[in-house]
Amino acid sequence: MGVIPLSPLDLALAAALVLALAAVAWAGRLGVARGLLVAAARTAVQLLLVGLVLKVVFAQAGLGWVAALAALMLLLAGREVMARQGRRFRGPWGYALGTLSMFLSAFTVTVFALTVIIGSVPWYEPRYAIPLLGMLLGNTMNGVALGLDRVTAGAMAARAAIEARLALGARAAEAVAPLRREAVRAGLIPIVNAMSAAGIVSLPGMMTGQILAGTPPMEAVRYQVLIMFLIAAGTGFGTLAAVWLASRRLFDGRERLRLERLR
Amino acid sequence: MPEAKLEARGLSVRHVGPIGLRVPDGRCVGLTGPSGAGKTLLLRALADLEPHTGEVLLDGRRACAFRPHEWRRRVMWVPAEAGWWAETVGEHLEGADDALLARLGFGPEVRGWQVRRLSTGERQRLALARALARRPEVLLLDEPTAGLDAAARAAVESLLAGWLAPGRAILWVSHDLDQLGRVAAAAWALEGGRLAPLTGAVAWA
Numbered sequence: 446m447g448v449i450p451l452s453p454l455d456l457a458l459a460a461a462l463v464l465a466l467a468a469v470a471w472a473g474r475l476g477v478a479r480g481l482l483v484a485a486a487r488t489a490v491q492l493l494l495v496g497l498v499l500k501v502v503f504a505q506a507g508l509g510w511v512a513a514l515a516a517l518m519l520l521l522a523g524r525e526v527m528a529r530q531g532r533r534f535r536g537p538w539g540y541a542l543g544t545l546s547m548f549l550s551a552f553t554v555t556v557f558a559l560t561v562i563i564g565s566v567p568w569y570e571p572r573y574a575i576p577l578l579g580m581l582l583g584n585t586m587n588g589v590a591l592g593l594d595r596v597t598a599g600a601m602a603a604r605a606a607i608e609a610r611l612a613l614g615a616r617a618a619e620a621v622a623p624l625r626r627e628a629v630r631a632g633l634i635p636i637v638n639a640m641s642a643a644g645i646v647s648l649p650g651m652m653t654g655q656i657l658a659g660t661p662p663m664e665a666v667r668y669q670v671l672i673m674f675l676i677a678a679g680t681g682f683g684t685l686a687a688v689w690l691a692s693r694r695l696f697d698g699r700e701r702l703r704l705e706r707l708r
Numbered sequence: 709m710p711e712a713k714l715e716a717r718g719l720s721v722r723h724v725g726p727i728g729l730r731v732p733d734g735r736c737v738g739l740t741g742p743s744g745a746g747k748t749l750l751l752r753a754l755a756d757l758e759p760h761t762g763e764v765l766l767d768g769r770r771a772c773a774f775r776p777h778e779w780r781r782r783v784m785w786v787p788a789e790a791g792w793w794a795e796t797v798g799e800h801l802e803g804a805d806d807a808l809l810a811r812l813g814f815g816p817e818v819r820g821w822q823v824r825r826l827s828t829g830e831r832q833r834l835a836l837a838r839a840l841a842r843r844p845e846v847l848l849l850d851e852p853t854a855g856l857d858a859a860a861r862a863a864v865e866s867l868l869a870g871w872l873a874p875g876r877a878i879l880w881v882s883h884d885l886d887q888l889g890r891v892a893a894a895a896w897a898l899e900g901g902r903l904a905p906l907t908g909a910v911a912w913a
Contacts, residue, residue, distance in 0.1 A: 605791025612755060613842055614781025623793065700776040701757050 448658045460485070502571050511569045515552070515578055522547055522586045529590040532597045532707045534694060539708075542690050543589050550683035551581040554675050562671065580651065580672060581679040584636060588680035589687045592632030596691040597707055599624045607702055617700035621692045628692075632684030636677050643673060710734055712765070713877035714754065714783060714846045719762035721753040722746070724901045726762060729879075731846065736868070736878040738888035738895030740906060745898045747881045748788070751848040754879070755785035766846065784844035788851040790835035792823040797834060804841035811867050812837050813860060828855035836864065840871065847871075847878045853887070865891055 463485045471478040502510045523544030533539040555578045559565055565573040600607065603624060610620035643649055652669035656662055697703050713733040718726040724746035731737045741747055752758040756771050756779050764771045764783075771779050794800060798819030801809075806816045812833040826834065832855045839847065847868075853861040868878060869891065882888050888895045888906070895906040 603791075603793075605787075605789070606793040607791070608757060609787070609791035610793055611757060611777070612780055612785045612787065613839065614777050614784070616777045620793075697759070699756055699759075701759065703759075 456489075460489075499571070499575065502575065506571055508567075508569050511571050511574055514571075514575060518578065518582055519544065519548055519552075522582045526586055526590045526593065530594050530597060532601060533593075534597070534691070534706055535708050538694055538706075542694070543586075543593055543687055546589050546683045546687035546690065547582060547585050549686050550681075551578065551585045551679045554679040554682070555581055558671070558675050576651075577672075577675070581676060584676045585679045585683040587635055588632035588684040591635070592628045592684040592688045593691055595628035595631040596624060596688055596695070599627060600692075600695050600702070601704060601707065604702065604704060611700065611702065617696040617702075620702075621695065625688055625692050628688045629684055632688070633681055636673075636680045640673055640677060643669070649673070711767075713767065713875075714879070715765045715768075716754065717763045717765070719750075719753060719760055719764060721749050721758050721760040724749055724753075724898070725760075727903055729896070729903060731877045731879050732893070733877060734872060734874045735893045736872060736880055736891050738892030738906070739879060739881045739898060740883060740885060740888060740895060741898035746901065747898050748850055750898065751785050751850055751879065751881065754848055755780050755783055757785060781842060782845045783848065784839050784842065784846065785848040786835055786839045786850060786852060788854060790831060792831075795823060797821045797823055797826070800834070800838045801841060802838075803843070804837050808837055808840060811863065813863060829857065829860060832856060833860060833864065836867075845876055847876075847880075849878060849880045851881055851883070853882075853884075861887075 463481065467478045467481050470476075470481060498514065502514055523540055526543030526547070527533055527540050530539070534542060555574065556568075558577060559570075559574055560568045563573055563577075568574075600621075607620045607624070611617065639647075639649075649669050649672075651672055652665045655665035655668060660668075694706065695702060695704070710733040712730040713735075714729075714731040716727055716729040718728065720726045727750065729737075739747055739750070749758060753760040754764055756764070756776060766774070766779070766782060771783075774782070792800060796819065800823075801819060809816065809818060814830075814833070814837075818834070823831075832852065836849075836852055849868075852868075853864050856864065865887070868880075872878060878891075880888065880892055885895075885906075896903045897906045
């Protein structure tokens, strides 16, 4: 059983729905029509381009191609994390913190899943490696961005409280512990919620996709559970790494709070 | 003149300094100066909370010979507007006994109070209590009575006069020259980034 192919006309019909929504928004002067159309156009163009790239990479199937695409995905995710920070670290740290954390967690979890769990041959088989890494990076990115934002914004807000503890003789790690806890929680809440609601409120996208493509439901469910667990681990370890690195970078060697390192 | 308990040599922090300063053992030294002169910055640098150049010594030992938190536990900055990290007062008062609280006008029930409901004056006295409870050797006091009425101010002054003893010292920042005359053995003015001996109609104890 294969998937029913979609013709350009089918996509045009779906696009008509978005156009209708934009028309209503425009008529009602809701101020979102333009943004909606631009976003819809971006979706179509970006996904088409990715489709072309994946076609080439799947055809080549070399480790070099997979690695190059993975590196590009990581760098773009790093940029996205940086752009989402209300206050980020000055200089290279602003980019490196999030990117390094995502690299450490998402790549490790992906390689572990490919080699030990799935056992695809070769292990970097792009049909498995790229979608898996994509899902892990996308979710890890959210956790890392939320966690980092909470650390930096929280440090600005809690400056007096943190310095009060330092002044009374607390170590930096002790003074920043509540902030760390809160930031890790913030980063992990989305995946915890997603796991709690999976199957009850929402049918996860990958499982839905596999079912549409003809995979037996129980097979699709097993893959979805695997993905959820991988995402939880990737997001969790990525957020922990980012929060830990960021909260260390807030202090110098003499354990002084150095908020001027943020912009 | 007793040995210096706390001493700064060539201390520079941003627009302040270089400054040399001795706080003799068992004494209180006053510090005044216009707003924005850098008095708070100087206290923060002495507590090693602000990057600086030059040396600060406690009993002749340089700050870098101490681990940062151990230095700050000994040379303790009490800011004019203290920060609070927990909801109830008691969570901040580790090591404070009831006698200390009583001298500052609080009963033991203060431990259960909500920090956000405290008045400015209550915050100021409790910030002093939590600092004293941690047994510092040098207190760096930033306007410790600015928000207090006359009775509470007198209580704080007498508490600190009684606290001073060999092995301890105070650097007391205040705009109130009469107060510095009561509490300090000597006083300095910080102006234009430099220290000058305070002269005028203040009679030194």
